[in-house]
Amino acid sequence: MNQQDDIQQLVNRFFEGDTTLAEEHRLYEYFRTHEVSEEWKPLRQMFLDMEVVSIPKTKATVKPLRHWHQSLMAAAAIFIGVIVVSIWFVHRQNTCVAYIYGQKVTDRAVVMHEVRNTMGIVTEGNPGVDHELKGLFE
Amino acid sequence: MDRRIILFLMFLFSVVGMQAQTGLAINPVFKGAVIPASRMVETSVRGRSLSQYHLSYYHSLRFEASKKELLTINSLFDQDRKQAIETYRIKKGSQTGKFIISLPPQGRTHRFLCLSFQNANVTLVYMEGSVGSLRELRKLLEN
Numbered sequence: 432m433n434q435q436d437d438i439q440q441l442v443n444r445f446f447e448g449d450t451t452l453a454e455e456h457r458l459y460e461y462f463r464t465h466e467v468s469e470e471w472k473p474l475r476q477m478f479l480d481m482e483v484v485s486i487p488k489t490k491a492t493v494k495p496l497r498h499w500h501q502s503l504m505a506a507a508a509i510f511i512g513v514i515v516v517s518i519w520f521v522h523r524q525n526t527c528v529a530y531i532y533g534q535k536v537t538d539r540a541v542v543m544h545e546v547r548n549t550m551g552i553v554t555e556g557n558p559g560v561d562h563e564l565k566g567l568f569e
Numbered sequence: 570m571d572r573r574i575i576l577f578l579m580f581l582f583s584v585v586g587m588q589a590q591t592g593l594a595i596n597p598v599f600k601g602a603v604i605p606a607s608r609m610v611e612t613s614v615r616g617r618s619l620s621q622y623h624l625s626y627y628h629s630l631r632f633e634a635s636k637k638e639l640l641t642i643n644s645l646f647d648q649d650r651k652q653a654i655e656t657y658r659i660k661k662g663s664q665t666g667k668f669i670i671s672l673p674p675q676g677r678t679h680r681f682l683c684l685s686f687q688n689a690n691v692t693l694v695y696m697e698g699s700v701g702s703l704r705e706l707r708k709l710l711e712n
Contacts, residue, residue, distance in 0.1 A: 525616030533607040545612045549629040550622075552692045553669065553683045554710045 434461075442474065459485075593672070594648035595682065598693060603641055604632050622709045624698035625678065633689045642691065646684045655703050664688050671703050681706060 438461055444450050445458060459482035462475040528535065529542040536542060597603055609632035619627055634642065646668065650656065653670035660666040665687045672680040679701055683694040700706045 527614050527618050530606055530611040542612055542614060543618060545610060546614055546627055549631055549692055549694055550710050552685050553694055554707060
């Protein structure tokens with residue numbers, strides 16, 4: 432079967448409404464790229480018009496779907512980002528950790544003991560500390 | 570669109586990743602750049618545990634320093650002392666000393682830095698919170 436017979440069959444099936452989308456596109460392409468006989472010239476114009484009409488339809492259905500999909504992805508990414516940052520922020524707001532000569536300690540009692548120890552060093556003193564502070568601020 | 574999301578997430582992570590004592594000359598000591606972590610005792614407390622002291626963040630280091638290290642730390646501390654709005658100082662000879670400085674507040678957060686040394690034993694403390702003055706801070710720490 433040569434190509435012209437093949438196309439003739441497709442045209443017949445097209446008018447019977449039996450062609451698939453792929454076959455219809457094959458017809459459009461054939462009439463767009465081939466010279467045809469006088470008998471087929473009205474068909475050629477019809478298929479060229481149908482091809483033009485079919486292009487915006489395809490775009491009109493795909494584009495909003497793509498935009499909707501992108502918006503959903505963006506919203507999901509931002510939502511996950513905000514959740515991760517919030518958890519991290521809340522966790523960071525209540526940290527209690529010590530590194531004793533390189534060893535990590537998270538036992539609150541041990542850490543707070545060390546805090547009181549260093550606070551003691553800060554405030555400790557000789558009797559003069561209290562006196563000097565009083566003199567300084569009063 | 571994707572680029573905007575990535576930039577937004579990068580911004581979020583950079584904002585929350587900032588350290589409390591960032592911007593201070595003494596910061597390298599807190600980051601372990603002067604004294605290695607294996608030679609010191611470091612505490613970092615934030616939140617509820619400090620509420621009785623009216624502090625929101627407490628970061629301390631305790632270590633033994635060589636003369637050279639002590640000079641470096643003193644030099645860095647002196648740079649921060651230049652911007653202090655209040656200073657408390659005790660010095661007994663060249664071997665023992667204590668400095669507490671109040672740094673310019675960041676919004677409603679007041680910041681304090683303390684350096685104490687007795688021979689080679691050094692204690693460095695950074696504190697921040699709603700405490701308004703050294704006097705108030707001293708009272709809270711002593712109670």
